[in-house]
Amino acid sequence: MSGVFNTVVLRKPYLLFLGEETNPLKAKTAFGLRDWAAESCVGQARMSGGTVELSLPELDPAAAFAAGARSLVIGVTPPGGRVPAHWAPLLIEAAQVGLDIVSGLHTPLESVPGLAPAAARAGIRLVDVRRPPDNLPRATGKRRSGKRVAMVGTDCALGKKYTALALAKAMQEQGLNADFRATGQTGVMIAGAGIAIDAVIADFIAGAAECISPEAAPDHWDVIEGQGSLFHPAYAGVTLGLLHGSQPDVLIMCHDPLRSRIVSWPDYALPSLKEAEQLYLRMARMTNPGARLAGVSLNTAALDDAAAQEALAQAERELGVPAFDPMRTPLQRAIAALLG
């Protein structure tokens, strides 16, 4: 993550802590890290009764440190989003052997009894990844070197993070100089750096976005995770600030062809792909007049192969750019379009 400043920065590699979780759906963070930051995960640690299995070596904190780990990451969501009191001894033990403690939960790590003094004595950090860095700047609006591709979407929760991760990986595999840039808590853990942009004070959204994808080499690509949607009645402000600060050269439109209403806001219809393209380009061109669309990422998980192919073909006809589903189709045509 060279060149990243004024963002949350984590120390890798990780020991993934799973508590006594038995439901894999409550361990999405851990699975996301195992799948997308495999080289950064040296082991798993469970409490008695835990059955979630990442197929990583079972390590206690000392063994994990010896194996190279530098952070224990809480990879599960306990009831109420709070650290249970009985986790404290293991977290304190991890701090004592020299591991940073990393959490995306709601309660700050400081509030875990005994953990803050143990961290201070051990000289390790308690990192709440949703907490933004101090002293974020206001956006300058000035153009900076390097290329940027931003994921945007017709709604929340339809594959923007997954698309960015897959795109960055495919670009790297093609030998391109590309980095995933994280704007949400799981993304920050995967990348080891970034900012949960929805947790920033409103005045600094675009400024935080400028920090997330800072000045870079002219041939470097930042592949920027998206958040929310310009069409979302609650979160469009976050989306717009992120878009403006990112100053993307290229947009990838993320969409779910089966979705017709904004999730959990059923009074609101999803826009058409064309309507979404027009508004995103209109807004992106305020801070980067050259912004253009280079691809459509469809989440076709609920469709069979024939229906998925038809949906992809239709999206291509609508927008005139390559359509792909990062779960089932190659990304090369979209990458070629993105390179221009």
Added chain:
Amino acid sequence: MSGVFNTVVLRKPYLLFLGEETNPLKAKTAFGLRDWAAESCVGQARMSGGTVELSLPELDPAAAFAAGARSLVIGVTPPGGRVPAHWAPLLIEAAQVGLDIVSGLHTPLESVPGLAPAAARAGIRLVDVRRPPDNLPRATGKRRSGKRVAMVGTDCALGKKYTALALAKAMQEQGLNADFRATGQTGVMIAGAGIAIDAVIADFIAGAAECISPEAAPDHWDVIEGQGSLFHPAYAGVTLGLLHGSQPDVLIMCHDPLRSRIVSWPDYALPSLKEAEQLYLRMARMTNPGARLAGVSLNTAALDDAAAQEALAQAERELGVPAFDPMRTPLQRAIAALLG
């Protein structure tokens, strides 16, 4: 301010504290309160050496309380935006006689030595008006009863607050059921309620805006102070979230005819009035499909009468709605257009 919930709420009337300020430009908050909340200002209090003069009775805290005051409001901006240590005794004295202490400065009042314990003993509140209420909700996006008119602008700092205050006053004078709704710190002090929207966590901008103009009687008008601009590279996210949560029926476009570049962001040109109208209506109609423009408020302070009339006539020709300058022309035609 009936019906306002989940916003900062101040106790009126006020004692305006001026420190030892000698420069009226550093006392804009105090003058704004005297001019726009005259009925809520019972007196002024100065330290030795202070020469700023509001033409209000000079009262010490006990006399102010006896005269009905329930809050001491810091009405000046000291160097560095911090409460100087030598103000502490007077602020503590004010707390002891039963006045809330109200501040829009950067340093929290809690950090003034001795003030927090004095406040706790006296049972009064320390109110940092830039600090948002706890537990703000996410926006529901649901329509609510009552009518709303929102000030929007081609840039920051061109008269949106002044326009909203003047409009609310003129509407009240016509016998309309109207309230100014505050979205910035000075506005909150004037209204005695509201939220500094730019200080809210990004996820809650639109939700805070819903709290600022809650459900009201069908014939009630919320006259909503605007913030930032959709065309501002740093603050457009704030503006969009405020617009979406406000769900305005009517927009008033605020503009400075002499300004061609965004203030302090000279790389960015101001939009034309027509371009601004189109984008604001496009965005406002996402949460209120009936949103329409009813007036243009021009800041013509730097123009002579003839040039001001020409600028107003030109703005009317461009947008086809009444143009006014609340500092020099009547608002009745705009109010008539607003009522539809």
